[in-house]
Amino acid sequence: MIYNKKIEELFFDTQHAGVLNCAEPLTVCSRISLEKNKCSELYIACDEQGLITQVCFKALGNPYLIVGFEWLCRKIEHTQLDAHPCIDYSMIALELSVPKIHYAAAVLVETNYRQAIKLLKLRSGEKS
Amino acid sequence: MNKLPIYFDYMATTPVDPRVIKVMMNYLGPDGIFGNPASISHSYGRMAAEAVLHARQQIADAIGASSSDIIFTSGATEADNLAILGAATFYQRKGKHLITMSTEHKAVLESVQHLEKDGFSATYLRPDHRGLLDLDVLQQAITPETILISVMHVNNEIGVIQDIEAIGQIARKRGVLFHVDAAQSAGKLPIDLATLPVDLMSFSAHKNYGPKGVGALYIRPKPRIRLTPRVFGGGHEKGLRAGTLATHQIVGMGEAFALSEAIRDKEQAHILKLRHCLWDGISTLPGVHLNGDAKKRIAGNLNVTFKGLDGESLLLALHRLALSSTSACTSAIEQPSYVLKAIGLDDEDAYSSLRISLGRFTTEEDVAEAIILICEQVTRLHTIRPLGIRNDL
Numbered sequence: 001m002i003y004n005k006k007i008e009e010l011f012f013d014t015q016h017a018g019v020l021n022c023a024e025p026l027t028v029c030s031r032i033s034l035e036k037n038k039c040s041e042l043y044i045a046c047d048e049q050g051l052i053t054q055v056c057f058k059a060l061g062n063p064y065l066i067v068g069f070e071w072l073c074r075k076i077e078h079t080q081l082d083a084h085p086c087i088d089y090s091m092i093a094l095e096l097s098v099p100k101i102h103y104a105a106a107v108l109v110e111t112n113y114r115q116a117i118k119l120l121k122l123r124s125g126e127k128s
Numbered sequence: 129m130n131k132l133p134i135y136f137d138y139m140a141t142t143p144v145d146p147r148v149i150k151v152m153m154n155y156l157g158p159d160g161i162f163g164n165p166a167s168i169s170h171s172y173g174r175m176a177a178e179a180v181l182h183a184r185q186q187i188a189d190a191i192g193a194s195s196s197d198i199i200f201t202s203g204a205t206e207a208d209n210l211a212i213l214g215a216a217t218f219y220q221r222k223g224k225h226l227i228t229m230s231t232e233h234k235a236v237l238e239s240v241q242h243l244e245k246d247g248f249s250a251t252y253l254r255p256d257h258r259g260l261l262d263l264d265v266l267q268q269a270i271t272p273e274t275i276l277i278s279v280m281h282v283n284n285e286i287g288v289i290q291d292i293e294a295i296g297q298i299a300r301k302r303g304v305l306f307h308v309d310a311a312q313s314a315g316k317l318p319i320d321l322a323t324l325p326v327d328l329m330s331f332s333a334h335k336n337y338g339p340k341g342v343g344a345l346y347i348r349p350k351p352r353i354r355l356t357p358r359v360f361g362g363g364h365e366k367g368l369r370a371g372t373l374a375t376h377q378i379v380g381m382g383e384a385f386a387l388s389e390a391i392r393d394k395e396q397a398h399i400l401k402l403r404h405c406l407w408d409g410i411s412t413l414p415g416v417h418l419n420g421d422a423k424k425r426i427a428g429n430l431n432v433t434f435k436g437l438d439g440e441s442l443l444l445a446l447h448r449l450a451l452s453s454t455s456a457c458t459s460a461i462e463q464p465s466y467v468l469k470a471i472g473l474d475d476e477d478a479y480s481s482l483r484i485s486l487g488r489f490t491t492e493e494d495v496a497e498a499i500i501l502i503c504e505q506v507t508r509l510h511t512i513r514p515l516g517i518r519n520d521l
Binding site for chain 1: 513
């Protein structure tokens with residue numbers, strides 16, 4: 001498999017691989033497991049003003065999955081929670097030139113993202 | 129990303145040895161020996177014919193045979209086809225049952241499958257978890273209708289070595305022809321067809337530091353083995369394989385085989401030392417497992433499962449090493465390696481496995497760099513991997 005330069009750059013520079021402490025008041029984790037051992041976790045934390053302060057991920061899957069999450073984390077960190085969700089799989093696929101047969105990876109990233117944003121908004125609403 | 133990766137895919141192909149290239153160059157241009165070896169009415173052809181004869185003898189010497197026992201083909205794939213299809217169709221009046229292993233190269237498997245479509249029956253024996261054939265299982269599989277057994281000497285994915293001496297003895301006692309695909313063993317293991325009970329043996333040049341596009345089939349002369357030809361048009365190679373002989377390639381194969389045989393013991397010992405070093409450097413990583421028998425394996429092969437890691441991510445992470453994943457993940461349908469599945473791996477572990485093969489030009493520095501890279505990247509992928517899944521590393 002030949003990967004484009006962007007994929008390779010992000011793959012080898014995963015600055016957002018990690019976990020956050022979900023015991024913190026405005027920190028959530030969205031976890032999805034699929035068949036064939038594809039699994040991902042997306043952690044998002046925000047402050048009381050709704051600014052997304054930290055985003056981390058863990059992923060088991062092909063390079064498009066890992067890179068999709070890394071790209072997403074870079075995109076949404078330090079943005080306002082109210083602006084989300086605003087990213088879908090087609091944006092991810094276009095941005096990273098994901099081949100059609102690997103769109104499932106982009107879909108998984110989007111699903112995880114939407115789930116995490118929903119959880120965080122609920123948590124944020126409860127707190128206020 | 130412009131620097132070439134370090135080559136660790138010697139079981140896919142080998143570079144032509146520079147000493148072989150030097151000899152081959154004499155058989156190409158207008159100042160060289162370019163004649164058609166079949167055109168013996170003039171000097172150009174006769175010189176080419178002599179070169180082919182010399183190469184045939186070199187190969188025969190390397191395998192303990194006579195030069196008249198060797199038929200040149202376009203490679204081991206064609207040699208396998210000729211052996212299996214040729215023998216089966218010639219001897220079909222004696223029976224129509226074939227035995228092979230489920231872990232054979234596709235050249236053997238698809239030849240046998242083709243015969244099944246023509247009314248032959250076949251038994252595909254599974255190996256044990258080490259990749260080796262149980263001789264009792266083979267004995268039980270042979271029937272009065274069995275006319276051919278085909279088992280490869282060294283498996284191209286996991287590098288394990290089958291006991292072809294013992295298999296051949298069984299075949300001989302039961303009056304069954306025995307074919308061996310020796311594409312991965314020539315030049316690496318001793319082969320003496322004067323004593324080995326093998327009737328047909330396929331060889332590849334490009335797996336043994338010779339050129340691509342040429343191979344050979346050994347055919348036992350006594351008792352004489354007959355084959356139905358597959359390629360027609362000129363009666364070359366005693367009517368068994370028509371087509372103008374590629375003198376430069378045949379010369380290259382001869383030189384490659386002679387060279388490998390001359391240095392085989394020392395070279396294989398050196399490669400084994402490098403392999404042990406590489407394995408020692410990576411074996412303590414989490415989830416690492418060696419596929420295939422650890423001892424009955426060719427010096428230059430490691431087939432390793434990196435449990436819990438995605439195969440495509442592994443290959444990209446290790447892109448500075450030229451490796452092979454024997455599972456096909458490039459099409460819409462993923463296909464785990466059938467060899468790894470046959471020795472008991474599940475789909476996930478098969479996808480997480482890589483073949484690392486060392487060879488003549490692998491250096492200690494290459495191995496040291498590979499160890500650093502593999503350790504660094506496997507550890508990195510493990511930190512990206514979610515916690516709490518596949519904890520059974």
